Each structure stands twice: as C-alpha cells, then as structure tokens.
Amino acid sequence: MIIRAATTAVLALTLGAAPLLAEEIGCEGVFNQNATLAEIEAAFGKDNVVTGEVPGPEGTTMIATTIYPNDPARTMQVRWWDEEKVEYLAGVTLAEGDSGPGGVKVGMPIEQVQAINGAPFRLFGFYWDYGGFAGFESGVLSNLPGGCVLNLRFAPTREDLSEAVANAISGDTELPSDMAEMLQAKVAVREVNLGYVYPEALGEGGEDAAAE
Known part of the structure; x- marks a missing residue:
C-alpha cells in the first residue's frame, strides 16, 4: 500500500x-x-x-x-x-x-534515489491524483530507524516528452524505477514524505480515512 x-x-x-x-x-x-x-x-x-x-x-x-x-x-x-x-x-x-533519509531531497533524479537505495523500486504512473508515489519494499530506504517509512512522489521534469514516452509512464499502474522511459522523462523527486502505520490504540476502521 x-x-x-x-x-x-x-x-x-x-x-x-x-x-x-x-x-x-x-x-x-x-x-x-x-x-x-x-x-x-x-x-x-x-x-x-x-x-x-x-x-x-x-x-x-x-x-x-x-x-x-x-x-x-x-x-x-x-x-x-x-x-x-x-x-x-x-x-x-x-x-x-530539507533532505530525508539517505539524503533524498526534492529535485533529485530518480536514478540517484535508486543508487542510494541500492535497488530498483516501484512507483505509480503519472498524471492522476496519486501519480508518481513510490514506496520502498527492499533496499536501504525500506528499513529506516525509528519505525517510519519513506514515501516519495516523483514527477517528470522534461517538457518535450514524446507521446510514446508519456503514455508509457502514465496512469493507475505500478512501474519500475529503472525503466528507460523514466530516464528519458527526467523523472525527479517532487515530494518527500515520512509516514507511520495506523496505531492499534485507535482500533479498527480508521486506516482508510487518515494520512492520505
């Protein structure tokens, strides 16, 4: 998730x-x-x-x-x-x-984030409400001290994207960070987020309403 x-x-x-x-x-x-x-x-x-x-x-x-x-x-x-x-x-x-864990910051190219993580990761396609969000299920950035998780939002920075490249990185789907089109679109960090899991003290039923 x-x-x-x-x-x-x-x-x-x-x-x-x-x-x-x-x-x-x-x-x-x-x-x-x-x-x-x-x-x-x-x-x-x-x-x-x-x-x-x-x-x-x-x-x-x-x-x-x-x-x-x-x-x-x-x-x-x-x-x-x-x-x-x-x-x-x-x-x-x-x-x-500000810089987040590992020195990740706004404007950093996706390939540099991948190098810091030491492994590719997955992110949502672009151009919709949740476009460009990425979590880390493996690698250095997946296991942070303190119990929170790192979530980044990426965005293409190249303005003259071809239709083929734009279509390849668009939509409600998960894409690999190392796909060639990400480099062609000059995808970079747009937002750095830290998040915590839903607390047991609040019981069930609130996970979907908070922290979006």
Whole structure:
C-alpha cells in the first residue's frame, strides 16, 4: 500500500534544537512516532504552527498541521491519524529544502534515489491524483530507524516528452524505477514524505480515512 505509507522526521534533532539546521530529517527526534502537537509547537515556535482544514486527495479536505505556512521554502505538513483530537502522527511532508533519509531531497533524479537505495523500486504512473508515489519494499530506504517509512512522489521534469514516452509512464499502474522511459522523462523527486502505520490504540476502521 504505497499511498497509505505516504500520507506519510528528524535525525539528530531534539526538541530544543533548531530543526531548520538539520541536514537530514528522519524518523527520530521531533517527528518520532509518539510526537504530539504540543511538542511540535515547542520545537518550531507556536506562532509558526497552524492546525486546520487543508485540501486532501480527490477533492476531499482533512485536518493537518502546517509548519511555517507563510514561508513556502520551509513549509512542512504534518498529518494525524486522529484528526479530531490531533493525535497519533500519520505522516510528514518535508520542506522543499530539507533532505530525508539517505539524503533524498526534492529535485533529485530518480536514478540517484535508486543508487542510494541500492535497488530498483516501484512507483505509480503519472498524471492522476496519486501519480508518481513510490514506496520502498527492499533496499536501504525500506528499513529506516525509528519505525517510519519513506514515501516519495516523483514527477517528470522534461517538457518535450514524446507521446510514446508519456503514455508509457502514465496512469493507475505500478512501474519500475529503472525503466528507460523514466530516464528519458527526467523523472525527479517532487515530494518527500515520512509516514507511520495506523496505531492499534485507535482500533479498527480508521486506516482508510487518515494520512492520505
């Protein structure tokens, strides 16, 4: 389930540290699996953290926490499994300038991500609501310390794609990261997400409604 893993941070960070100085954000520190809204507000400054309704997939809305909402270069979005109580971290979308586990960051070519992982992976075809999402079932990026999972969203960056290449990488299907058309389309990371599994404490029935 690539999508659930996605809607889906901080190696060497403590609550008293300055998150913006971190070179690499992971599953430990302020974005650990037990993180609370109060801790996030303490880490980034309460005035820089806003919780409220945001756009969700396929025209839906959801409750999420936005860090630095007025600074696009530093904006992060935190999603919760229990949106009503704003509890149980579900996922974090990192800021454009941040690096995730292994140094993965926005703008990185797909072949470089594959090299970091040490193995090919699979991602959804492009040009639809969940287009370009990738999870890691094997390789270095599939087994992160701290209990979260890495989910990346990719996008083609080449503007003059041929019809044949565009068709080959399009649609609701899973594709291998090492297919030739990915290189031809100059596919690169568009979004870096960390995510946590649905907590047992909430019982059954909520997995499909949260963290998308």
